Amino acid sequence: MRKALALAAGLLALAQPCLAEEGYSLPAYTAAYEPRTVDERGLWMDADDYEKLWAGSPTRINDKELNDYVRRVLCQTVGRDRCASVRIYILDIPAFNASMTANGAMSVWSGLLLRVRSEAELGAVLGHEFAHFELRHSLKGFQNRRTTSDVMAWIEVLGSIAQRDVRDAQLSLIGSAYRFDRQQEKDADLLGLRYLGASSYPSRAASEVWQHLMEEADATAAGRKIRRQQRYQAGFFDTHPTELSRADYLLAEAMKIGDTGDAGAKSHYAAIAGQLPRFLASQTKLNDFAGTEYILSGIAATTGWTGELLQARADMFATRANPRDLITATTLYLNAIDAGYRRPETLRGLGLSLIKSGQREEGARYLSEYLEAVPGAPDAKLISFYLPQPTGNPK
């Protein structure tokens, strides 16, 4: 009943002139919406190109179980009628992001799936992206920018030629049409929240997403010995509200809805379990020790320190490889084995850590076990080099 009231309040709010005043006319949701104007048709053509890029991308994760899971969470958040037309593309990119094009294609990055701590948090982000789509923000942004920011567009083009980090890559839709402005972000946040309010998920999960992102950024900054990067007020050119203000107004709105429910934390981790080692490997190979530690502890808070998490943490220490790190790495690999996680990569990591700490014999023992487990390993010849040999002098 409470939910129904909240939904009714949400729908009422949507129909209020506050959105219309800013020039949005919220279209009635039609499943088979087709572009209506020249601008919109152009935007859809671009979007079709992006979608082809995602569909054929080598980073795409085709695992059916994972794709079904993400679709289920989207549908459970925005409702079956709305989610039916969305095509979801999961990309193996270890950063927090999801995006949606004007034609209804949604990309979800693996870094997002690794960071959200429940179905509800995932639903909050997917719902937010879907809200941009439903509010037709890309069209609005495209029309604004076409008249006012040709110069900026050129700088974008020139800037994007130079190789930059992953956020500037083709996959991430640098196309300026998809840069939403701050008001649009806030509108999408609030509509996203209404989806959550109407769903079985607690709507305060939306605020938690931003709280965790802030904490992760703080951990990264502390690890790199730099000042915390949280800003409390958005600058003039910022396209997004600050994370703090998002966490703040989303929580305030969620309190108004006042719903509670099962966020689905355990079920989230159960659903991504099959891909978790792959996601963790991509994350630990980034050069962000403290940020990754924060992510791992966040997962462990729900699942406990499982073998996968211990392995990932051991790999981090083994890679940093200060003398004390090698002791930690060795211990963590052994803990993983104790937890029943005796994978070839565990044996390999443990063996090499022992050898680096000067315990050659013990190390060689685990490395031989690794080679027995994966006889055709691509690094078999190199690893054999560290086993006792009649001749040869391993380094």
Next chain:
Amino acid sequence: MRKIAIAGWLLFATVTPASAHKLIEPGPVIGIAKGSFSATATSTWNRLQQKEGKFQEIWTIDGDHLNRVIFLGGVPDGEPLLTERDKKRDPLPKFAAQMLLPDIPVLFERTYRSYYGTPVVEVGAMEPVTFAGEQGIRFEYGYTDTQDEVERRGEAFAVVRNKQLFMIAFEAPKLYYFERDVGSFHALARSVKLAR
């Protein structure tokens, strides 16, 4: 601001003739990567002016997107392979003198992931080899450049001598170019010597 600087740099780059690239004729070549290597070229290469780090030198046949040989010479303990764009906010992994041979492909992979922002880097076969007269490693790798979504293959040889990393790698699009030019790379790699 940074974007304006990049735009300015690009404009500057277009009006300045690229005279600094140098043709490498077949024959002995000395002083590669600030004197770290010498080699004997058996075919014609072009040495590119631009490089991504102070220990690096890039050679190409048709342009660095189509085929390139990377020399990384004399990377000392505690230094990254390439120049960090932002030491504090975007640091690169550092070479450590006590690294074992299997750590070198990991260092290389992590550098590529951070520097090129590509999530798709895979290291394949690894084996111990003698390179430039020293005990070293040969490894194969592949990566997809997120700028052009082209899958590239690579092959590298590396050794650690006097606490410094010396490495030579060849990379080219998996389609056509790698197979076509890897032979020239092997010929070059066989002739490489480390400067004493």
